[in-house]
Amino acid sequence: MPNRAGAVIPAPDDDLCLAFANTRYWRGTAAPTEELNEPGDLLRWAAKAERLPPDLTAQLAQAADLLDEAIALRETIHRCFAATASGLAPADPDVAALNAALAAAPARQRVRPAGWEVGWPEPSAAALLAPVLWSAADLLVRGRLARVRQCANPDCGWLFLDNSKGGNRRWCSMSACGNRAKAHRHYLRQKDVPTAKGG
Numbered sequence: 001m002p003n004r005a006g007a008v009i010p011a012p013d014d015d016l017c018l019a020f021a022n023t024r025y026w027r028g029t030a031a032p033t034e035e036l037n038e039p040g041d042l043l044r045w046a047a048k049a050e051r052l053p054p055d056l057t058a059q060l061a062q063a064a065d066l067l068d069e070a071i072a073l074r075e076t077i078h079r080c081f082a083a084t085a086s087g088l089a090p091a092d093p094d095v096a097a098l099n100a101a102l103a104a105a106p107a108r109q110r111v112r113p114a115g116w117e118v119g120w121p122e123p124s125a126a127a128l129l130a131p132v133l134w135s136a137a138d139l140l141v142r143g144r145l146a147r148v149r150q151c152a153n154p155d156c157g158w159l160f161l162d163n164s165k166g167g168n169r170r171w172c173s174m175s176a177c178g179n180r181a182k183a184h185r186h187y188l189r190q191k192d193v194p195t196a197k198g199g
């Protein structure tokens, strides 16, 4: 095996872990939309969202059970932040699972421009998702945790970081859920809704 120098993994955005959690959405409906249906979907997502170097992604792709592990991690992350968005602490088993994945992720050995140098990792879901795991850990322990929200549409389930000045953003986006709710309220006002039972 060639003696490889460490790989440089770009530093993740604060909300990368939420973007990963949102690869499944319409979670409150009978048929949620799943974006990660096969290992290739996961590798494409990682290459694009995590901006992993292509040779690193190719190396990590060799692990067979990457997808199942990655989806389990995604659900752990979703549960953690759905809890904090409702003002609850994440469940102990979810924190333990996140910590175990963090321990299995490559260590950030050295700061490099725009990223970290890590040792050349063995193929694993924790290695592939290292930037997601780092962003989840950083978000959980810093002040911006109070800005993590879950879309007010119960069908949606989308997690996001509220960057609005007033900190009062409620919807994943007005076009996807906000307008739908507005239109629904408008409809209820226009409709002659009976206020009493029977009649």
Ligand SMILES: [Zn+2]
Binding pocket: 151, 152, 153, 156, 157, 158, 171, 172, 173, 176, 177
């Ligand atoms: Zn939404």
